[in-house]
Amino acid sequence: MLEYCLLDSGKLQHISESKLGHFAKCPFCLQLVVGKKGKIKRHHFAHIKHSCAQSNLELNSAGLAFFNDVSLPSLNDPDLKFFISCISTKKSFNIESDIRLRSAKERFHWQKGLNIAIEKGLVEIKEEPALYAKTAILLAIEGRLTLKDFFVCQEESITQKLHDIKKTSQPSWEALFRHHVYRLTTSSLYFLKLKLASGTCIYKIGITARDIETRLKEIEKELSMLRVSVQSVTVEFLLPGRGGIEQYFKHKYRAYKHPIGSLTEYFHFPSTSLVCSVLSELSRLERFGTNRRIAGTLNQRKQRKVAKRRAESKEDFLNKHKNIVEALSIGLPIRQVAREMKRSVNTVRKVKQLTDNTPH
Ligand SMILES: [Zn+2]
Incomplete structure (x- = not known):
């Protein structure tokens, strides 16, 4: 689409x-x-x-990247469906022991399903000869990845897709993909708690590139037009640069969707424990960024000490700032990269100078 x-x-x-x-x-x-x-x-x-x-063509079908198109046509294959239903409760499985339990006919479909799953990148060999494991893609489709793990995989898959798209596709695809990455990384994921006049609490997930106050006013207006009266709205989370999580969140918690008119981003979680687990997932996602930033600063300090003893090679320097290189290649301005990566403008400028001088 x-x-x-x-x-x-x-x-x-x-x-x-x-x-x-x-x-x-x-x-x-x-x-x-x-x-x-x-x-x-x-x-x-x-x-x-x-x-x-x-x-x-889907910009991001099958693999992880933006995870817009979750109903993979490949999952409709009957053999694959059967195979996945057999392994549904496991993260990894042993071919020998799983297949022994089945009839000859089932074995045939099981094996065919396994082959398709490998080909589609849903399952991979963990240990030779017979131990297999689900890949992050399949775990995400099943909604079993945590939001944080999804975020990590998505970041990797964006880098990979950007690399692939450069080699194989036309410039318009690359421009579209980059624009989308830019949109997701410059927008914030928000999670709101709405207390309705009836006393029920519902939640809303969404992304915005503007300030949250403006967005809240729009949401309240939208709801009042649908004659939903809201007592209070609380911003539970506002996570900058996490826009790519929205689709996965909707997929993972699709069973709890609470449609209001044509609006599909509302959820109702029937138990307190479920609310808690959603909130803790979001909080882990939030802390993950900070932890990494702290780890980054610690690393920087350590490396500064090392630098006194030995001058860093250019490759090492660029390798250390891979994320800055990536952000610059998308066309983000230096100051913005510095702000988002919590690095000094000078560091980002140095990365830019080095990459500009490096032939690709
Ligand atoms: Zn057209």
Whole structure:
């Protein structure tokens, strides 16, 4: 589904920033498209005439990256479905012991399912010859990854996809992908608690690139239009740079969705223990960033000491600041990178100078 359109100014615009029925161009074929914000399908741009093949490709299907398209068509294969149902409760499994229990017919489908799972990157060999484990992708599809672990895997997969896309795809794909990464890393994930007039508490997940106060006003207005009266709204979490988690959160907790009109980001958790586990997951995600930053600073200090004894090579320096290199390659300005990575402007500038001089 097409999530971006091309404006007359030449800029890409995401469907969430576009008004209903807004006309623009398809970034691939340049034909006219219109924004569709219906109740059932994910919001997208649709071609007025014939949609082009490229716009139908998923920017991020299958693997982790943005995790927009979770209903993988590959999971609809009956053999794969059967195989996954057999291993559903396990994280890893031994082929010999699992297959011995089954009938010849089941074994056949089990083996076929396993082969598809390996091919799709859902399962991998852990120990030769017969111990297999689910990959993060399959665990995410099953909703068993924690938000923090998902975030870690997503970061890795973004770097990998960026690398792949550079080699194989056209420039328009790369621009679209980079724009999306930029959108997610510059927006904040918010988690709100809404106490309704009836006394019930519901929760809302979402992302915003603006200040939360503005967003809260919009949300209250939206709800009052749907005649939902809210007693109070509390911001439980506001996590900068964690926009990529939204889709996974919706997927993981889909059983607790609490639709209001056409709005799909609301949740109702029926027990206190469930609320606690959601909050602690979000809090771990929040602390993870800080821990890493602390670890980063400690590292820096340690390395500063080492630097006195031995000058650092250029490769070592760039390797140490891989995340800065990545952020700069997306086109983020120096000051913003410094702020977000909690590094000095001078460090970021030095990384930029070194990467600019390095042939790719
Ligand atoms: Zn098109």
